[in-house]
Amino acid sequence: MSLVEQINKQNVPQHIAIIMDGNGRWAKQQGENRIYGHYEGVNSVRAVVEAAGEVGVKYITLYAFSTENWNRPKEEVDALMELLVSTISAETPQLNKKNVRLQAIGNLNSLPPACLEELNESIELTSKNTGLTLVLALSYSAKWELIDAVKQIATQVKNGSLAIEDISEKHFEQGLCTKNIPDPELMIRTSGEHRISNFLLWQLAYAEFYFTEKLWPDFRKDDLYEAILNYQNRERRFGKTSEQLTQP
Ligand code: FPP
16 A cells, blocks of 8 residues: 555644755755755655645645744855745746645745745735645744744733733734644654754644654655654644543
8 A cells, every 4th residue: 555545534634844954965965055955855845735735734834944044155045035936936826726825924024025025926826725725934933933922912911902811822822923823733854853943832832743864855745644644653642641532
């Protein structure tokens, strides 16, 4: 049986978050410069989006550019921004064809105007699609997002529209970039690194983590299916005991 056939369609994570890592190392292995790795990484993005849609995943969030990535050499940052613009522009018709809706999270106003424009256009053009939602984390940092949410709460308390004792998880979540998106059940990181790197710190509270040695440009459809199968073999207890889960 192929990997995809082994997946239990009743227990597919509705949201998968991915830290796409290892593009630079992959390029180095090929004797190429780092940017070549990012270009090949786009082929993995395409494959994973297709695979996720096919098995019924509802949301996929890709960590495409962190706030910390602005500190990379200018040449690499410029190339990544250009790659984002050209990929989003070229892929939008395909996204529509596959019924994929594009969204973005992060400090989007810090993106170059051309990038933001292309992004907003694609978000608008795909907004009516009802299949998979592809969320790009761009200029994203979870600490930035959390502080921003705190500022929103503090403003509401200051202007009297919110009492301190009424602050709840639900309230707090309204201040996050992901306010209308369910939390990921599965987080995948490629390239053998076992870190969370300032990604979705609040939203990953109960996620299952899956780490693979594969470098992102080598991560394709079957690798996503393997991660989902691995997830399906885990017991998610949410703080309860194993016995509590099996009792009627
Ligand atoms: C991490 O590998 C990868 C990135 C910082 C960029 C990822 C971006 C893409 C794959 C392009 C995405 C495009 C779209 C439209 C989503 P690294 O450079 O940190 O690799 P290294 O750890 O081996 O140096």
